[in-house]
Amino acid sequence: MGGTPTDLKLIDENGRRLDGRRPDEMRPLRIEAGVLKRADGSAYVEWGLNKVMAAVYGPRECHPRHLQNTERALVQCRYNMASFSVDDRKRPGPDRRSHEISKIISEALTHVVFTEYFPRTSIDVYIEVLQANAGTRCAGLTAASVALADAGVPMRDLVASCAAGKVSDTVVLDLGKEEDNFGQADIPVGYVPRTGEIVLLQMDGDLTHEEFDKGLHMAVEACKKISDIQRDALKRRYSARTQDTEIDSTERSEAV
Ligand code: ADP
Numbered sequence: 001m002g003g004t005p006t007d008l009k010l011i012d013e014n015g016r017r018l019d020g021r022r023p024d025e026m027r028p029l030r031i032e033a034g035v036l037k038r039a040d041g042s043a044y045v046e047w048g049l050n051k052v053m054a055a056v057y058g059p060r061e062c063h064p065r066h067l068q069n070t071e072r073a074l075v076q077c078r079y080n081m082a083s084f085s086v087d088d089r090k091r092p093g094p095d096r097r098s099h100e101i102s103k104i105i106s107e108a109l110t111h112v113v114f115t116e117y118f119p120r121t122s123i124d125v126y127i128e129v130l131q132a133n134a135g136t137r138c139a140g141l142t143a144a145s146v147a148l149a150d151a152g153v154p155m156r157d158l159v160a161s162c163a164a165g166k167v168s169d170t171v172v173l174d175l176g177k178e179e180d181n182f183g184q185a186d187i188p189v190g191y192v193p194r195t196g197e198i199v200l201l202q203m204d205g206d207l208t209h210e211e212f213d214k215g216l217h218m219a220v221e222a223c224k225k226i227s228d229i230q231r232d233a234l235k236r237r238y239s240a241r242t243q244d245t246e247i248d249s250t251e252r253s254e255a256v
Contacts, residue, residue: 010167010179017179018177019048023172026162026222027135031143033150033237041151045143048176049133053124054143056151072115076083077106078126079140082112085132098164101137102127108141108190108199110160114154123153134180138162141200145229150237157194159231160223163187164215166207171214173222187215191223 011017022028027048036042039055062068079101082093106126112139113123125147127140138161145159165175167183175186190200198220206213 006180008182010182011164011170017021017116017167017172017176019176020226023170024218027176028107029142029226030227031146031233033146034241037159039147039151041147041149041153043143043146043150045134045139045146047139048073048131048174049131050136050139051139052139052143053130053132053148054129054138054140055128056123056147056153057126058151059118059121060124063082067122071119073113073118073121073123073126073171075084075106075110075113075115075123076249077102077109077127079105079127079129079135079137081129081132081231086179092204099159101140103145104202105137105141106160109144109148111119111188111197112145112155112157112159112192113197114156116237117154134175134177135163137149137190137200138190141190142230144228146233149230149234156192157192158227159190159192159199159201160230161188161190162219162222162226163189164222166205166211168217171207171211171218174219184213185215187212189219189223191220193224193227 002041029047032044034042035044039057041056043054045052047233059073064076067074079098081090083090125144127144129136141161149158162174164173164187165183166185167179175183180186185205187203191198
């Protein structure tokens with residue numbers, strides 16, 4: 001968030017944003033489940049110019065062992081931005097921002113996973129941002145919950161995530177990079193459609209109560225649509241898997 005350079009108009013006279021979107025319009029979102037062979041579950045998300053991969057391992061023995069909880073599983077997320085994911089090379093390795101994002105995503109996912117089914121274990125969630133263009137924590141959380149479902153981890157529901165914010169005194173959905181850099185506020189939201197719970201909520205910048213309510217409402221409505229896209233990705237994955245099994249068994253019976 002910062003001051004707008006005088007020559008950069010974030011919303012034009014027709015109410016359109018820099019990339020032509022209306023204020024309540026999301027960037028195009030595409031999700032594919034089950035993209036990595038070695039992971040127990042995985043998902044790839046392209047959201048505008050963001051490209052994010054999520055991989056899930058577990059439930060498996062929890063390391064380090066002193067973190068083990070005798071009553072429930074630990075959901076441990078590691079969010080990482082590749083050094084080539086941004087215009088200026090990002091210094092590799094964890095930093096304050098990636099620790100924060102890993103923590104909030106772990107907490108959001110802990111709310112939906114039936115952790116009590118798997119005491120003493122760890123469910124490890126890796127989020128790799130390959131290309132970043134603002135909104136990567138939302139893309140990461142959205143990808144991670146599809147990857148968890150793909151891994152067969154029992155959950156109350158999928159978490160869907162999207163940000164709203166304020167640019168040029170207008171409340172908008174799903175901020176792009178310039179809007180994030182030069183806008184007035186950003187509120188990432190993580191939402192559980194089945195229960196109506198909000199499991200992630202942050203705010204950067206200033207909003208009035210009315211603007212906050214409007215932004216939150218926009219983000220929640222977007223999350224409901226994102227949830228459908230997540231489900232479609234899982235359905236496609238499931239039907240592809242079933243077809244693979246059918247082909248396998250046909251090949252086997254032909255070989256016999
Ligand atoms: P989010 O990606 O969830 O919106 P931020 O608001 O912290 O998180 O970051 C906004 C955008 O700023 C990122 O998506 C990325 O494009 C860019 N960015 C973040 N960290 C860096 C960095 N270390 N170097 C360059 N660009 C960065």
